[in-house]
Amino acid sequence: MxxxxxxxxxxxxxxxxxxxxxxxxxxxxxxxxxxxxxxxxxxxxxxxxxxxxxxxxxxxxxxxxxxxxxxxxxxxxxxxxLSAVLGPGLLGQVFDGLLNPLHALAGKYGFFLPRGVTVPALDQEKKWHFEPGVAIGDRVSPGGVIGTVPEGVFKHKIMVPFNEPGPVEITWIRGGNLGVEEVIARYKSSKGIERELTMSQRWPVRKPIPEALIRRRYAERLYPAEPITTATRIIDTFFPIAQGGTGCIPGPFGAGKTVLQSLIARYSTVDIVIIVACGERAGEVVETIAEYPETKDPRTGGTLMDRTVIICNTSSMPVAAREASIYTGITLGEYFRQMGFHVLLIADSTSRWAQAMRETSGRMEEIPGEEAFPAYLDSSVKNVYERAGVLRCPDGSTGSLTMIGTVSPAGGNFEEPVTQSTLGTVKTFLGLSADRAYRRFYPAIDPLISWSRYLDQLGAWFTRNLDANWVRDVKSMQELLEQGDGIYQMMQVTGEEGITEEDFIT
Amino acid sequence: MVYLQQDAFDEIDACMPRERQLESFRLLKGLIDAGYQFKDKDEARSFFTELTSLYKNWNYSAYGSTDFARYRKEIVDLAVKHGYIETPEA
Known part of the structure; x- marks a missing residue:
């Protein structure tokens, strides 16, 4: 734009x-x-x-x-x-927190990056085949689609800038093989101003894309009514996550957060995956970057990387960019949602993001809250997760952004502020247990501490698609698990002899 | 345990589609709700150990394969010996 x-x-x-x-x-x-x-x-x-x-x-x-x-x-x-550049060519890329493509940076400057260098997020040389979907004289609403570009297995929609105040009139448009910054159309805005349109547009990362569109009734927020299928039994059955919903995976070091998020990314019923590797160790991020292009994607037949974007800001990278990286990832997620895609964003880990906020807040000499986190930690966490959701887009399609954040509480202490703020925000809590991980249980999700508020919310979907008694049966199974744990605890004290045969079978 | 745990490194068990989850859950629910008869706790332990092994093998078998059908039948046959009655829903 x-x-x-x-x-x-x-x-x-x-x-x-x-x-x-x-x-x-x-x-x-x-x-x-x-x-x-x-x-x-x-x-x-x-x-x-x-x-x-x-x-x-x-x-x-x-x-x-x-x-x-x-x-x-x-x-x-x-x-x-602070803005993200949005357009074709984002998929399959690895970016830093400010949307610098790391492979391109390494290609230009080597692996030891000098300070202050940037590379455009989108490849300026690459040509994309733009196919117009509107004609001269057509009126298109903000966020409305003017044409498409094939990108892998997807059709990348080129949209009217989201911040236009009203419908625009197309005055000129062309198709063909064009670069992301070449003019593809001209339009007259609702205020009569002539503007040019390219395949890319910029958006401030801290501002939700659909905010103005919803306010002006060009888009509509919908109530999440379908679950995503992660192919992990304990999640799908006992602790479901809605498409467009939120979840968190707190767990101590070594409990299997990264393996679990990798499998969720691979098998979930979503179109696009965005991984925000936020303040994690470089070695772990390298594993993800190396693994995804090699991982066969069961949905498309290609590799998982073809429909993934990785935003990577490791613990050794500047702390301020870490704070921004999560907003950059969400902005990309919202952009793909505007095209009617179902997007999954995994933020690993929100604790490191909160630590970045704490560092900056400390330097600004703000009054510290609990454990020196800023007093606005809770509202910041909520601001991030509330950008998830299901949206009816201006072109009538429905897209969703599901967000799962991992939390790394020090010493596995779930009472610390980041975990507590996250728990008050998300609707699915998948608590990993060090004890279960130690006993080689995978996934180490502890069914006795985990919960999901979506089980009832998605009840109608379960009844329609699985079983009329699904929610009731799942709840009875959860009760049995609690009962079983009580008996197990009793056995630790009394031994096997101290319990009845009926309890033993339970 | 056989339902809550999955093998992340096994191609089949790591990824269980929704319809297979439904089938597995229905069978498990039926097995749990059954009123079993055992002579003593040792017999109960032996039954559940065997059942767990069969169920794990079932989880590892490809959906719709002959192994899948065979392990399912073995699970049901074992449970029937101890009082489980298979219903059409399971």
Whole structure:
């Protein structure tokens, strides 16, 4: 999309604290919260985002190492929010938290990336065959489809910018093999402004894509009424997750979170998978990156990577980009949902994301909450998960974004703030148990601590598609498991002799 | 245990489609609800150990294969010996 060019301005650095810099502008220069800027250090330009504004000064978090940044250095403010570039070519890619394609970066700069380098998220050279779906004179609503591009097994829909206030009139359109930044159409906006359209558009990552579309009745949020099938019995039967729903997998180190998420990604009944590897160890992420292109996809016959996007911000990468990475992943998920796809986003792990927030919050000297996490941790967690959901898109198709976040509570302590905030937000809790993992139980989901609020919510679906008594039978089985655990505990005290034969059979 | 646990490294057991889950769950529910008769706890233990092994083998067999049908029949035959009555729903 070609939009009006934002006005760029400059500021000066007046303080540096780790990845946080304090900047000052002159009296007539406004600064916007979440505005993107570049710290100029010699020939390097370090990407940064405004976090807090106070009159003529602002705190910016820098997404790179701040070594060598000095008071007096210049900051270029872009007037743009931190945004993701959306368009064909995202699938099968591995990005960092700011949507830099890592393979392309390594190809250009080598494996040891210098500071301040960027590569466009979408391949600028590649040609895509655009097939128009509308004609000159047609009126298309914001988010409406003007044509498609084949991308692997999918048809990637090219849509009218989501932030248009009303229907646009197509004044010119062309098809053929074109690059992502080439003009494919022109339209007149509802305010009579002529604009050009390319296959890509930018969207601020912290703002939900469908927000304005829903407000203006071009899209509609639907109540999740179908489960996703993960092909893992304990989840599908006892602790189902709705398509467009939310779930979390808390578990201590070594309990099998990564194996479980990998299998969920592989076998779930979703079209597109987005993995946000957030603050995990590099070795673990490398395993995922190496494994996915080799893993046969049971749904398409290709590889799992063909319909996957990996956003990767390991524990060794700058902490500020880790905080942003989860929003980048969600924005991609929302973008594919707008096309009517069913998307699964797995965030591994939200604890590391929260730790990144804690670091930044500490540097900003905000009043700390429990365990020094920021006081707004709970609302931040909720803001993230509430972007999941089922949506009726402007073209009438239905898409969904299902979110599963893993949580890594230190020492397996589920009482810590991140786990507790997550539990108050998600509707499925798949608690992994170190004890079960130690006893080689896979998946190590403990049925006695896990729960799902979707079992009743999806009752009608289960009745229609499985069995009229499904929910009742599952609940009776859960009761039996609890009963069995009680008897097992009793046996630990009294021995086998102390219980009746009936209890023994249970 | 035979239902809650899955083998992540076995191609068949790692991925159980919904219809197979339904079949497995129905059989399991029937087996659990049955009123078994055992002489003593040793006989009960022996029965459940054997049943567990057969059920695991059933989980590992490809859906619709001859092994799949055979293990299912062996599970039912074993349970019938101890008082299980197979119903059409199971």
């Amino acid at each position: 070609t939009a009006e060019q934002p006005v760029s301005r400059t500021a000066k650095i007046i303080g540096v604290k780790e990845s946080l810099v304090l900047i000052e502008v002159d009296e007539n220069t406004p600064i916007m919260k979440n505005e993107l800027g570049y710290i100029c250090v010699g020939n390097e330009r370090l990407k940064a985002e405004v976090l807090r504004v106070r009159r003529h000064t602002a705190d910016m978090q820098v997404f790179e190492d701040t070594r060598g940044v000095r008071v007096g250095d210049t900051v270029e403010l872009t007037g743009e929010m």
